Amino acid sequence: MRHLMSPLDMSVSELERLFNLANDIEKNMQDYSEVCKGKKLATCFYEPSTRTRLSFEAAMLNLGGSVIGFSEASSSSAAKGESVSDTIRVISCYADICAMRHPKEGAPMVAASRSLIPVINAGDGGHQHPTQTLTDLLTIRSLNGTLNNFTIGLCGDLKFGRTVHSLIRALLRYTGIKFIFISPEELKVPDYITQELDDRNIEYKEVIKLDDVMPDLDILYMTRVQKERFFNEEDYIRLKDFYILTKEKMELAKENMLVLHPLPRVNEISVEVDDDKRAAYFRQAQYGVYVRMALIMTLLGLAPDVLDKEA
């Protein structure tokens, strides 16, 4: 039985199949409306995450399946002190597949080790959020045309942002990718990541100002810079505007650059940028549903062979 704990759990060729399926769903949604008929997805969310939970639920409903679950620990047996291992054994009796969000890192892995049904990690603390990474990869592949040979700028909080770490590690498996890390000194990408890039001779640079590198980027991945991450207010006020994407900054960028963001956005992308054709973050949320549909089918062993279908 397959689970998904980390985006690296799937090989590059398995991801290719997954993304081909997601792209076919995008084109022929109606063909998939009954694939999971009679199947149930359990969304076990021990902490609130409306966006991710609704994306999973929409994915299962689009496939003709149904959904059960809870959306916070207080409404589950965890409030009574039940372990994750016990909960998943019981959920295994009720559902066919489970998406689990948990504030404790590694909780979905513990669940997977005891589960009789496939478990998808829907975010575990600051650790992994693999379906966000799959969403990011599918968006880049679909809108950029390829997952190879481009320059990606990752901007904002690169120290604590798990989506950024996960995306970098997933992109390391492709070729010809240059990384530009744009962040304040306090929020630089961790050493273990730059170490890995050095070990593999992968080109990267670290800069403080977004303006300086805008013309070089094929993809700009924005994240939020939270005020509480700074050591002092003075630095925050001095630096915050460097990381707000505005219409003026967009004028410096290539005509076909893509702007991605895992959402929710607060103020790091001006609303005026939304109308720019290069702003891809809402399309990214749509790809999140397609990739979760493809993932649910794949883990349930219900994925049709898309290549056969095209032939």
Add this chain to the structure above:
Amino acid sequence: MLNVGQIEEGFVFDHIKAGTSLDIYYKLGLDKKDCTVALIMNAKSEKMGKKDILKVEIDINSLNLDVLGFIDHNITVNVVHNGDIIEKKPLELPKQIVNVIKCKNPRCITSIEQELPHIFVLTDPDREIYRCKYCEEKADHRF
């Protein structure tokens, strides 16, 4: 020269960093086994200045030595059978260690889940880095 009597069957762990043999005694789980143990601390050593030595009278197949490789692979392991040293066992970094050290990440599932073993996996043999199997937190100490 210090003499603590010979053992017939078991191990002599030599070149242990001075002052650490008692911890090794516990890490090897010797407190839970019915065996004779001699613990020599702060013995003089030409190579190390001071060192500890641990002698254990025990069936040589009954002890898992993986943990020693994790703690310090410079420890010399002499295997004794019928009163003679039959082998000097090289220590390697174990691929994983179970319940030897605890994950210190307060956000890790090991901090709340009942009876969950603390497992660390060797992720970078060149830099001798172990990470928690569940949350990938780096083991911040070897000993």
